[in-house]
Amino acid sequence: MLENIDVILFRPKYPENIGSVARACLNMGCGQIVLVEPWNWDQGKALPLATHHAGHLLENIRIHGTLAEALAPYSFAYGTTARTGGWRQGIQTPEEAAPRIIEQSNAGAKVAIVFGPEDKGLTNEETDLCNQLLTIPTTDNLTSLNLSQAVMVVLYECFKKSLAKPFKVAGQPKDRYISxxxxxxxxxxxxxxxxxxxxxxxxxxxxxxxxxxxxxxxxxxxxxxxxxxxxxxxxxxxxxxxxxxxxx
Amino acid sequence: MLENIDVILFRPKYPENIGSVARACLNMGCGQIVLVEPWNWDQGKALPLATHHAGHLLENIRIHGTLAEALAPYSFAYGTTARTGGWRQGIQTPEEAAPRIIEQSNAGAKVAIVFGPEDKGLTNEETDLCNQLLTIPTTDNLTSLNLSQAVMVVLYECFKKSLAKPFKVAGQPKDRYISxxxxxxxxxxxxxxxxxxxxxxxxxxxxxxxxxxxxxxxxxxxxxxxxxxxxxxxxxxxxxxxxxxxxx
Missing domain, CATH: 1.10.8 (Helicase, Ruva Protein; domain 3)
Known part of the structure; x- marks a missing residue:
């Protein structure tokens, strides 16, 4: 479904989070996970969170030393941020961006969605390498999402848009309303x-x-x-x- | 925002997941977490995942011995399931259900969203106590979501709908929904x-x-x-x- 869309994790800290990201990627059909300068990467710690179903996504992980190098093969890069101050203009919600992401990936373009480290998120240095910034709507009480939950929400919006026909639950009753x-x-x-x-x-x-x-x-x-x-x-x-x- | 909406976790196995759920609840503004027969509940293991921001949600957790007891004060209970076989009729996606959930909670009704144990999900015994079943769209490769990611997706859809100002017809009947x-x-x-x-x-x-x-x-x-x-x-x-x- 989302096979032209890859998840790029910039300096992720906890291998367990990467495992949870892998599971989310399999749920939503995303193609590949790329790590940039991961801290303490340990596939063994990630696997239980990925479940054996998504183990192959961990095995196929690519690792790069810089974000610029990781992004080289992609036509489009979407950065994610919880900081929506005025100095970061033109930020979109995942829902707003999803139609364009799907349009691009359907046209054969490779699309990267970039997530920052758990504690600090992406800085300007990284977001400058992205074409577009995304932010997930939250209450003001806590704007920063758990890494794998943020990945899930963005991929979920893309997945929904990728379904030409809206997702229909199997076995729904066919019964019509009465006249x-x-x-x-x-x-x-x-x-x-x-x-x-x-x-x-x-x-x-x-x-x-x-x-x-x-x-x-x-x-x-x-x-x-x-x-x-x-x-x-x-x-x-x-x-x-x-x-x-x-x-x- | 979602203060009339509570998250009920039925027989959750891992305190860490409950911590991640608490963080998601704070991100989306959900009021309360209720545990039913939790296995090995340990607030100390949950707290790091909740972050200190959401620690109060863990402290205010209610624990019940049966789902029926936990659901007694709620007017509406939405069960979540990854099993969408024909024998489970009328299942909705969170996106489809969110307008009604928000309508109900805006009308002052208490709404419960029920999630089953990590390994097995809800069985018929529990879903019989729910008014409506929800399922999150996924690829066929892996239909079962991580518990806290599932909570995040459902609350996220509700939160998005809650941002729109509800249209209120003047003089609408004040009659509450039954419990x-x-x-x-x-x-x-x-x-x-x-x-x-x-x-x-x-x-x-x-x-x-x-x-x-x-x-x-x-x-x-x-x-x-x-x-x-x-x-x-x-x-x-x-x-x-x-x-x-x-x-x-």
Whole structure:
């Protein structure tokens, strides 16, 4: 899906975070992880967080000594930052940038998304090498995200945009909403049933039907629910029939 | 922002994950973390991942012995799952569900988002207690997300929706949504009533209640609708009483 999009981690500190990043990359279909000057890189510490599923992403990691060298093969580089002060202009949210990222990668361009070290993020020296800056919306209480969570959010936005058709959950019910004709049939059936069980006043049933009608108009029944309710009414009327027959 | 939305972690295994969840909660402004039967809960192991910023969220954690007990005060519970087989109907993505979650929490309702254990996720026993299931779109290569990343994605979608000012119709009914405790009372009353009118099979009423429960979970009854339905059940049971008395 996102095979032209790579994740570049600049001076990451904790191998465990890199493991979590690998798992996120596999979840979202991102192609490659590149490390620049990693501190204490240890594949063994990263693997448990990656799970064995994403182990191959750790094995294929490329490591570079400078960001400029790492970015050389990419047509576009998006830097991420939690600092959105006025001095950093034209910053976009991942949601805003995702359509262009996907357009570029679909056109065959290699796209890098660059994340800074856990404690300090990217400095101007690194962001100067990027074409565009991204920031993830947060509350003001804590603007800095965990590294792997930041990677997840950016890739997740790209993944959503990469799906030509919006992601459809398998097995969703196909049931259509009922028509207004069916709604009238249902209201009539309900009115008659509720009169028969003395729940509605015979003299002015429409008035007492109002809250029920409002209820059903709010919920927009589907066909299977319509069938359920019609069946329930039939059974109630059958019971009333028994009560009346026994009474007479 | 999301102060009426709480994160419920069912049987979480690793305190470090709970720390990462706390940080994500502070990033997105979520109110409270609730643990149900945590394994090896250790605040000291969680704190480094939470960072000192989110330490207060760990200190204020509530712990419960059962999910039902944990969910009692919430009007809405959203369960999360990576399993989207046809047998789990009506699942939504976080993006699809977020507008309704924000609408509910803006209306003052308490909303729970429930996440299962890292290795197995939620089983049917737990999802039966939820009103709605959510699944995060992924590639087919790895559908299961790291726990704290899953929390981040769901809260992030809610946070984004919460930034838009909600459109408020003047004079909208003030009626609150019913709580999960009230929903249980309603389900019990419905089950007994439908058994009495021979609409539900006495031998396996739970099975036949499922479509009805799905229906009610979809429509989220309000207090006035709850009163209407409870009154309707009482009247049906009165009629059945008459039928039985006449029969004997």
């Amino acid at each position: 207004s004709e069916e709604r009238e049939v249902l209201f009539n059936q309900l009115r008659e049933t509720l009169i028969e069980i003395d729940f509605l006043n015979k003299d002015n049933p429409e008035y007492f039907m109002l809250p029920l009608k409002r209820f059903f108009n709010r919920i927009n029944p589907r066909l299977n629910e319509y069938n359920l309710l019609m069946g329930l009414c039939r059974q109630m009327r059958r019971i009333v029939g028994i009560a009346k027959n026994n009474r007479s | 999960s405790e009230e929903r249980e009372v309603l389900f019990n009353q419905l089950r007994e009533t439908l058994i009495e009118i021979d609409f539900l099979n006495k031998d396996n009423p739970e099975y036949f209640m499922l479509p009805l429960k799905r229906f009610f979970n979809r429509i989220n009854p309000r207090l006035n609708e709850y009163n209407l339905l409870m009154g309707l059940c009482r009247q049906m049971r009165r009629i059945v009483g008459i039928a039985k008395n006449n029969r004997s």
